[in-house]
Amino acid sequence: MLPTLSVLNLNGAVPQIAVAGAGMLIMLIDALFHRGSRRWAAYLALLGLAVALARVVESGASAETILDGALARDGLGMAFALVLIVAAALSVLVAMDYLRREEHERAEYYALILFATAGGLAMAMANDLVAVFIGLETLSISLYVLSAFFTGDAASREAALKYLLLGAFASAFFLYGIALLYGASGTTRLVEMGTAIRLAGTQADPLLWGGVALIIVGVGFKLALVPFHSWAPDVYQGAPTSVTAFMSVASKVAAFAALVRLLVVVLAPAAPLTSALLALLAVLTMTVGNILALAQDEVKRLLAYSSIAQAGYILVAAVAGEVGAAAVLFYLLGYAFTNLGAFAVVLAWSRRGEGRLPFSDLAGLGFRRPWTAAALSLFLLSLTGMPLTVGFVGKLYLFGAAVQAGWTWLAIVAVLNSVVSAFYYLRLVVIMYMREAEMPLALQRAGLALGVALAVCAAGVILLGLVPGVALDWARQAVAVVLS
Amino acid sequence: MSIDWIELIIVVVKALIVAFGLLIGFAYLTWFERRLVGRFQMRIGPNRVGPAGLLQPVADALKMFFKEDFVPGQADKPLFIMAPGIAMSAVLISFAVVPVGPSIRLFGREITLYLADVNVGMLVVIAVLSLGVYGIILGGWASNNKYSLLGGLRGAAQVISYELPYGLSLVGVFMLAGSLSLKDIVEAQARVPFIVLQPLAAIVFFFAAVAEANRSPFDLVEAENELVAGYHTEYSSIKFALYFMAEYISMIVASALMVTLFLGGWQGPFLPGIVWFFIKLVFMLFVFVWIRATWPRIRYDRLMAWSWKLLVPLSVANILVTAGALVLRDMGVF
Amino acid sequence: MVPADFLPILVLIIVAVGMSAIAIALSALLGPHKSTPTKLMPYESGMVPVGDARLRFSIRFFVVAILFILFDVEAIFFYPWAVYFRRLGLFALIQIVVFVGILFVGYFYAWRKGALEWE
Numbered sequence: 001m002l003p004t005l006s007v008l009n010l011n012g013a014v015p016q017i018a019v020a021g022a023g024m025l026i027m028l029i030d031a032l033f034h035r036g037s038r039r040w041a042a043y044l045a046l047l048g049l050a051v052a053l054a055r056v057v058e059s060g061a062s063a064e065t066i067l068d069g070a071l072a073r074d075g076l077g078m079a080f081a082l083v084l085i086v087a088a089a090l091s092v093l094v095a096m097d098y099l100r101r102e103e104h105e106r107a108e109y110y111a112l113i114l115f116a117t118a119g120g121l122a123m124a125m126a127n128d129l130v131a132v133f134i135g136l137e138t139l140s141i142s143l144y145v146l147s148a149f150f151t152g153d154a155a156s157r158e159a160a161l162k163y164l165l166l167g168a169f170a171s172a173f174f175l176y177g178i179a180l181l182y183g184a185s186g187t188t189r190l191v192e193m194g195t196a197i198r199l200a201g202t203q204a205d206p207l208l209w210g211g212v213a214l215i216i217v218g219v220g221f222k223l224a225l226v227p228f229h230s231w232a233p234d235v236y237q238g239a240p241t242s243v244t245a246f247m248s249v250a251s252k253v254a255a256f257a258a259l260v261r262l263l264v265v266v267l268a269p270a271a272p273l274t275s276a277l278l279a280l281l282a283v284l285t286m287t288v289g290n291i292l293a294l295a296q297d298e299v300k301r302l303l304a305y306s307s308i309a310q311a312g313y314i315l316v317a318a319v320a321g322e323v324g325a326a327a328v329l330f331y332l333l334g335y336a337f338t339n340l341g342a343f344a345v346v347l348a349w350s351r352r353g354e355g356r357l358p359f360s361d362l363a364g365l366g367f368r369r370p371w372t373a374a375a376l377s378l379f380l381l382s383l384t385g386m387p388l389t390v391g392f393v394g395k396l397y398l399f400g401a402a403v404q405a406g407w408t409w410l411a412i413v414a415v416l417n418s419v420v421s422a423f424y425y426l427r428l429v430v431i432m433y434m435r436e437a438e439m440p441l442a443l444q445r446a447g448l449a450l451g452v453a454l455a456v457c458a459a460g461v462i463l464l465g466l467v468p469g470v471a472l473d474w475a476r477q478a479v480a481v482v483l484s
Numbered sequence: 485m486s487i488d489w490i491e492l493i494i495v496v497v498k499a500l501i502v503a504f505g506l507l508i509g510f511a512y513l514t515w516f517e518r519r520l521v522g523r524f525q526m527r528i529g530p531n532r533v534g535p536a537g538l539l540q541p542v543a544d545a546l547k548m549f550f551k552e553d554f555v556p557g558q559a560d561k562p563l564f565i566m567a568p569g570i571a572m573s574a575v576l577i578s579f580a581v582v583p584v585g586p587s588i589r590l591f592g593r594e595i596t597l598y599l600a601d602v603n604v605g606m607l608v609v610i611a612v613l614s615l616g617v618y619g620i621i622l623g624g625w626a627s628n629n630k631y632s633l634l635g636g637l638r639g640a641a642q643v644i645s646y647e648l649p650y651g652l653s654l655v656g657v658f659m660l661a662g663s664l665s666l667k668d669i670v671e672a673q674a675r676v677p678f679i680v681l682q683p684l685a686a687i688v689f690f691f692a693a694v695a696e697a698n699r700s701p702f703d704l705v706e707a708e709n710e711l712v713a714g715y716h717t718e719y720s721s722i723k724f725a726l727y728f729m730a731e732y733i734s735m736i737v738a739s740a741l742m743v744t745l746f747l748g749g750w751q752g753p754f755l756p757g758i759v760w761f762f763i764k765l766v767f768m769l770f771v772f773v774w775i776r777a778t779w780p781r782i783r784y785d786r787l788m789a790w791s792w793k794l795l796v797p798l799s800v801a802n803i804l805v806t807a808g809a810l811v812l813r814d815m816g817v818f
Numbered sequence: 819m820v821p822a823d824f825l826p827i828l829v830l831i832i833v834a835v836g837m838s839a840i841a842i843a844l845s846a847l848l849g850p851h852k853s854t855p856t857k858l859m860p861y862e863s864g865m866v867p868v869g870d871a872r873l874r875f876s877i878r879f880f881v882v883a884i885l886f887i888l889f890d891v892e893a894i895f896f897y898p899w900a901v902y903f904r905r906l907g908l909f910a911l912i913q914i915v916v917f918v919g920i921l922f923v924g925y926f927y928a929w930r931k932g933a934l935e936w937e
Contacts, residue, residue: 024920024923027923027924027927028923028926028927030927031926031927031929031930031931032930495825495826495829496829496833498826499826499829499830499832499833500833502830502833503830503833503834503837507837548845549844549845549848549849550848550849550850551845551849552849552850552851552852553845553846553849553851554851554853556859556860557855557859558860565842568838568842569835569838569839569842572834572837572838572841573831573834573835573837573838576830576833576834576837577827577830577831577834579830580826580827580830581827599826599827599829599830600823600824600825600826600827600830601823602823602824602827603823607897608827625872627860628860628870628872629860630860633872633875634875637875637879640879640883641878641879641882641883644882644883644886644890645882645886647886647890648886648889648890648893651890651893651894651896652893652896655893655896655897655900656900658897658900658901659900659901659903659904662901662902662903662904663901664897664901718860721845721849722841722842722844722845723842723845725841726838726841726842784936785935785936788882788934788936789934789935789936792885792929792934793929793934796889796925797922797925800918800921800922803896803900803914803918804914804915804918807903807910807911807914808911810903810904811907811908811911814904814907815907815908
């Protein structure tokens with residue numbers, strides 16, 4: 001049969017098209033009239049993201065495929081897409097004044113954020129391992145370039161090179177995994193692959209297990225799970241802070257979306273083994289991330305290790321498979337607000353031309369910058385999991401899902417880890433409010449865009465923490481509609 | 485599976501004919517070029533060795549074999565020796581899928597006048613020809629000579645830059661013929677040669693082919709006045725000759741491809757196919773020499789700009805126009 | 819299409835490589851060998867060579883190489899498309915217009931940002 005335009009179902013791919021199209025438009029306009037301020041590029045990026053967001057919200061979930069079956073427009077995909085788009089929009093807001101202050105304001109920044117988002121959207125909605133791979137590469141390559149965006153800065157270049165080398169390695173693992181799964185099932189379409197695996201049973205098929213292991217290694221690199229985390233601290237620290245903020249959220253949302261779909265749609269029959277493997281990774285990731293975070297004396301690097309530990313918490317619910325999907329989604333939504341907010345404060349307070357923010361610089365800021373300090377405290381409390389913040393509700397559901405699926409010991413390990421993490425998160429709050437500054441920091445004025453971003457993040461953390469019901473229902477309904 | 489020994493022998497004989505045919509073609513192409521350029525420059529050209537200088541190539545070949553063959557002290561020896569072989573082999577192999585005529589009957593057997601007909605024919609040609617650049621860049625690098633290295637680098641940059649219009653200009657032809665097989669492409673030109681339907685593609689392809697063969701006016705890899713002899717500065721004896729052969733045979737291949745892809749290949753009235761093929765081939769070779777005798781060498785930055793800024797967009801535009809026209813025609817608009 | 823169709827190409831590969839190898843071997847046997855240290859020196863217009871020849875070369879070459887890889891991969895997509903174009907009709911035309919459009923955003927950008935200039 002000859003293909004026609006209708007099999008593409010382009011209407012469903014509007015989010016991706018809007019995001020990538022805005023990115024290309026930015027490149028074209030920049031190439032044509034490149035002078036003066038690049039603020040228009042940020043606005044154009046926000047516009048593209050707004051169109052995508054509107055499309056995701058209004059179209060709702062329906063289990064149909066787009067682009068001849070490559071992407072799925074189901075609840076799971078659309079929900080993760082929503083989180084990703086919100087995170088991207090916040091990252092654009094956060095970056096606007098920062099880039100100008102650091103004299104690296106260039107239109108490509110926003111184009112690359114949009115391309116990365118488009119890649120992430122493809123991963124979130126992918127119904128085909130090849131689509132996952134293409135999305136992963138689009139996301140990763142954009143992030144490699146973004147990491148090197150401060151071209152004059154050696155740390156930024158080093159971060160980009162490290163990220164590129166290890167990321168390329170991870171992509172190779174992932175690709176081999178796809179090849180093996182294709183060999184085991186005869187298809188790359190997730191739904192058909194799930195059926196094939198269910199029919200064949202999961203008795204020792206080395207192709208299947210090899211493929212699963214390689215794919216988990218590839219995704220593990222992206223999520224910075226221990227023992228595949230070694231790149232993360234250096235890259236998070238060296239990359240421009242606004243990029244770190246975006247990277248720490250977007251790549252986690254996209255990779256978890258792909259992982260959850262893989263676990264639910266394809267690997268459900270193989271659950272006992274994959275869950276055991278993921279549980280092991282979760283324990284390692286939480287513990288190592290938290291212990292190393294304890295030893296840090298600089299906020300950006302601390303947040304890098306904290307991001308590793310957070311991925312471990314989320315993995316606890318992913319272990320539970322289908323039961324945990326809603327919890328993963330809800331936690332990632334909260335995590336997007338929290339982590340982006342925390343990095344936004346780091347970026348507002350750090351010295352010009354320097355990505356680092358040593359603890360000593362925080363001293364006394366609690367009173368000199370009451371609003372920003374209050375926001376940072378809020379984000380840190382949420383990351384700890386204190387009640388009344390989204391972090392608390394999120395963790396409750398993450399660990400609850402694990403208990404529900406019979407992984408009680410894992411939930412206990414996770415709670416213990418949260419207790420350990422409280423020590424380093426709260427230490428920052430203590431320094432801000434209880435220590436006098438030896439050398440007061442010369443603070444820059446935070447711009448309007450950054451203020452808006454911080455306000456949105458803080459509002460998100462509080463609202464989702466106080467009235468989580470609406471969002472939880474949304475998450476539950478979304479993950480219930482999965483193309484399978 | 486039993487092997488058809490007679491078929492295999494025929495294949496081997498044909499392969500030898502192709503290889504030696506190209507060698508003899510090379511030898512007499514040098515004679516042809518020197519005589520012609522001589523005329524263009526109001527000289528006579530070589531006319532001492534044999535009647536009308538016809539034995540000159542033989543004398544040259546013998547001389548080459550008896551010249552001292554040395555490897556410079558600092559050179560990377562294995563690469564230095566391999567490089568000219570790579571350059572030469574690549575162009576020889578690329579002729580495998582070029583059809584010089586329809587099949588003929590000989591000793592009661594149907595014998596095809598091409599070595600192989602594969603469905604990815606033109607892809608094979610492009611793949612094999614682009615291996616030739618390894619000969620240039622490895623030779624330039626292995627020599628451990630600054631001129632050689634620069635010549636090799638320039639050669640690599642030039643060849644890959646012109647590879648794009650080279651490949652893209654052919655897409656229109658593939659669309660018209662619906663095949664990558666050179667035999668199918670020739671048969672699709674039974675009524676009209678493609679140069680009429682694809683004039684732009686023919687021009688772009690020709691320029692790209694001249695540049696791919698490193699021929700004047702695109703012979704910057706061996707620009708004597710700046711790079712001595714370019715990538716083969718350090719080469720002597722038969723290794724130098726191999727580079728020389730590679731260049732001339734790639735000229736023959738380029739002409740043969742022009743004939744096959746755009747001038748209707750062996751198709752023509754009255755005369756047998758193979759004769760038509762050779763008439764057209766000699767005409768194209770004449771054009772090559774004519775260009776060399778007429779145009780000065782292009783500047784390097786212009787050379788790169790030509791490909792990237794002119795030929796690439798032109799060839800893509802040609803694809804779109806061809807696609808649009810074909811759709812309109814198939815829909816019955818004209 | 820069977821692998822046997824490619825057999826003649828394999829035969830020609832053997833013949834071509836063999837011929838090159840024999841030619842190189844013959845000249846090594848036939849020619850004189852009288853090397854002197856001066857003769858073995860790299861040629862540098864008759865001067866004693868200055869420094870090593872393995873120079874660092876212009877970043878332009880890398881840019882061209884990367885652009886080539888990008889565009890050559892795109893070019894390969896055209897081939898199967900071209901062969902099946904007549905059977906796909908309007909659908910294929912729309913596809914290729916979108917494809918070329920995206921490709922040329924990048925091309926145009928690279929041009930305007932100076933990646934195609936050779937100083």
